[in-house]
Amino acid sequence: MKTAEPLSDLEHASNRTPLLDHPAPPPAAVKKQSFVKVLSSITLVSVFFVLAFVLIVLNQQDSTNATANSALPEAPVPEKSSAQRSQSDRLTWERTAYHFQPAKNFIYDPNGPLFHMGWYHLFYQYNPYAPIWGNMSWGHAVSKDMVNWFELPVALTPTEWYDFEGVLSGSTTVLPNGQIFALYTGNTNDFSQLQCKAVPVNTSDPLLVKWVKYDDNPILFTPPGIGLTDYRDPSTVWTGPDGKHRMIMGTKINRTGLVLVYHTTDFTNYVMLDEPLHSVPDTDMWECVDFYPVSTINDSALDIAAYGCDIKHVIKESWEGHGMDWYSIGTYDAMNDKWTPDNPELDVGIGLRVDYGRFFASKSLYDPLKKRRVTWGYVGESDSPVQDLNRGWATIYNVARTIVLDRKTGTHLLHWPVEEIESLRYDGREFKEIELAPGSIMPLDIGPATQLDIVATFEVEQEMFMGKSDTNGEYGCTTSAGATERGSLGPFGIAVLADGTLSELTPVYFYISKKTDGSVATHFCTDKLRSSLDYDGERVVYGSTVPVLDGEELTMRLLVDHSVVEGFAMGGRTVMTSRVYPTKAIYEGAKIFLFNNATHTSVKASLKIWQMGSARIQPYPF
Numbered sequence: 001m002k003t004a005e006p007l008s009d010l011e012h013a014s015n016r017t018p019l020l021d022h023p024a025p026p027p028a029a030v031k032k033q034s035f036v037k038v039l040s041s042i043t044l045v046s047v048f049f050v051l052a053f054v055l056i057v058l059n060q061q062d063s064t065n066a067t068a069n070s071a072l073p074e075a076p077v078p079e080k081s082s083a084q085r086s087q088s089d090r091l092t093w094e095r096t097a098y099h100f101q102p103a104k105n106f107i108y109d110p111n112g113p114l115f116h117m118g119w120y121h122l123f124y125q126y127n128p129y130a131p132i133w134g135n136m137s138w139g140h141a142v143s144k145d146m147v148n149w150f151e152l153p154v155a156l157t158p159t160e161w162y163d164f165e166g167v168l169s170g171s172t173t174v175l176p177n178g179q180i181f182a183l184y185t186g187n188t189n190d191f192s193q194l195q196c197k198a199v200p201v202n203t204s205d206p207l208l209v210k211w212v213k214y215d216d217n218p219i220l221f222t223p224p225g226i227g228l229t230d231y232r233d234p235s236t237v238w239t240g241p242d243g244k245h246r247m248i249m250g251t252k253i254n255r256t257g258l259v260l261v262y263h264t265t266d267f268t269n270y271v272m273l274d275e276p277l278h279s280v281p282d283t284d285m286w287e288c289v290d291f292y293p294v295s296t297i298n299d300s301a302l303d304i305a306a307y308g309c310d311i312k313h314v315i316k317e318s319w320e321g322h323g324m325d326w327y328s329i330g331t332y333d334a335m336n337d338k339w340t341p342d343n344p345e346l347d348v349g350i351g352l353r354v355d356y357g358r359f360f361a362s363k364s365l366y367d368p369l370k371k372r373r374v375t376w377g378y379v380g381e382s383d384s385p386v387q388d389l390n391r392g393w394a395t396i397y398n399v400a401r402t403i404v405l406d407r408k409t410g411t412h413l414l415h416w417p418v419e420e421i422e423s424l425r426y427d428g429r430e431f432k433e434i435e436l437a438p439g440s441i442m443p444l445d446i447g448p449a450t451q452l453d454i455v456a457t458f459e460v461e462q463e464m465f466m467g468k469s470d471t472n473g474e475y476g477c478t479t480s481a482g483a484t485e486r487g488s489l490g491p492f493g494i495a496v497l498a499d500g501t502l503s504e505l506t507p508v509y510f511y512i513s514k515k516t517d518g519s520v521a522t523h524f525c526t527d528k529l530r531s532s533l534d535y536d537g538e539r540v541v542y543g544s545t546v547p548v549l550d551g552e553e554l555t556m557r558l559l560v561d562h563s564v565v566e567g568f569a570m571g572g573r574t575v576m577t578s579r580v581y582p583t584k585a586i587y588e589g590a591k592i593f594l595f596n597n598a599t600h601t602s603v604k605a606s607l608k609i610w611q612m613g614s615a616r617i618q619p620y621p622f
């Protein structure tokens, strides 16, 4: 067992970081344990055990205190320092290495992913001319593995009166006979939203390079009672058990968000049903609605048309202007085209979010090759828009995530990075059963720390917990003061993209709160309050609760890739994506730390950490 160094000598509650003011000898870093290597030096082992013994004693002394000192400096407003890198270095570093982003300019909603002749196709809202929203077109990229991508020529651009102000979001459909078509929203020359159709010129081209718009566009005009700018993002078309083909679209009436249902017999003419599939008051405009079945009996994903017993249906909507994707699990009655949530308290837009950080406009694909459902959303920038211009690019996509029903809770979906991303892992290191006393922090000696895949398990002293009387049932990540707000049972977790002095850090952590009735809630949070010494428009704490069932250990996975950190708790029950813009914790200045800032509870952490290689994203070599 290894023991973290208690930082009882750390000062806090000062605007300057204690570590900067009082440069203490560097804490003993945990030595790396290669999976294949063993320690060869007996001397090293002896020194280690002596040190470990001293640290255990220190920790024990420390945890007998009523409240150990904070592991993390509390200063919320950092100062500039000479260790900060130049702006140009920083902007270069911010470009991600294994998240999808084109070479330059601006991407937005994922559109119409499809699988065709061995290739995954991703279309996306794209401004080919500038790193800001505008000239919305359908960019196009293909991949064999959802990790490495070839960029193709832009598939659809604004050329006609009905899409002059943008070829907006939509979907593609692959019919059983091999026919393929796209439905998209045209933003007209007077900014009304109409629905349009396009088809690939040659479906025997595996790359589907050329697309052509339908001669009789637009195929749908705004129905009466719907605002001209509240009518967009048509879905994939699917066939119900009655043989009728359906398409859905999101809209709003007053502040009620809803899903319109259309029937079609020829995939070009669509007739709207009188009743919506579902609506929820006060949830405003539903953008980019997604609708798909999930199995209640296994993790095999289902094609959009699947229907019957052992199947639930999910509605996902993107709340206009809020930047949040919401989902709800329920039952679809195809005969009446009605959907009902399993739990009205977890209805669309008021219950569960796909991701509690920066993530929006997601769109899923049923992958017939691997029989899984995969989703992408866009992860926008959160620093100054001026930096978008300076970087020459803006917005990235999350690593593709599989979606399955969490059959243990029955209430949540599990969103998890596709297995292919693991092909980029190398130099794996393992840290076993690291004891973290209350108020302790420990650097992990892993070498470079800007492209990582981290899998961690935390064991909490339960007896300690049950004995404590403090209750903080009102706790919430987003209303808390972040990782410096301390309770008996949290926060504890991993600080990524931290510099050696902790003047910049992004802690991702669990916090367990106890309610007055004795029940317990586990929170999964990301503290962005001190991620950057520079401006961040989102100097906030993200997060939400995550269900932890009896007997389950607390687990998290983090994907760190330069300016993005994706966090997955409990196998993907709660997920959070953050953009971060450190000024010092970059290049070789980036480190990671394990910490336990709880006041009374010790935590044991075990981790596997891999370096991550870079994905290949390049123009297709025609």
Ligand SMILES: OC[C@H]1O[C@@](CO)(OC[C@@]2(O[C@H]3O[C@H](CO)[C@@H](O)[C@H](O)[C@H]3O)O[C@H](CO)[C@@H](O)[C@@H]2O)[C@@H](O)[C@@H]1O
Residues within 6 Å of the ligand: 108, 109, 125, 133, 136, 168, 169, 170, 185, 187, 229, 232, 233, 287, 288, 320, 321, 361
């Ligand atoms: O790219 C259009 C698609 O994006 C979606 C969801 O992300 O709608 C976003 C929306 O707003 C954008 O355009 C605004 C300018 O009109 C701009 O101010 C805003 O920052 C952008 O997000 O795009 C449409 C059309 O402009 C507007 O109604 C939306 O609020 C998706 O619904 C669109 O298909």
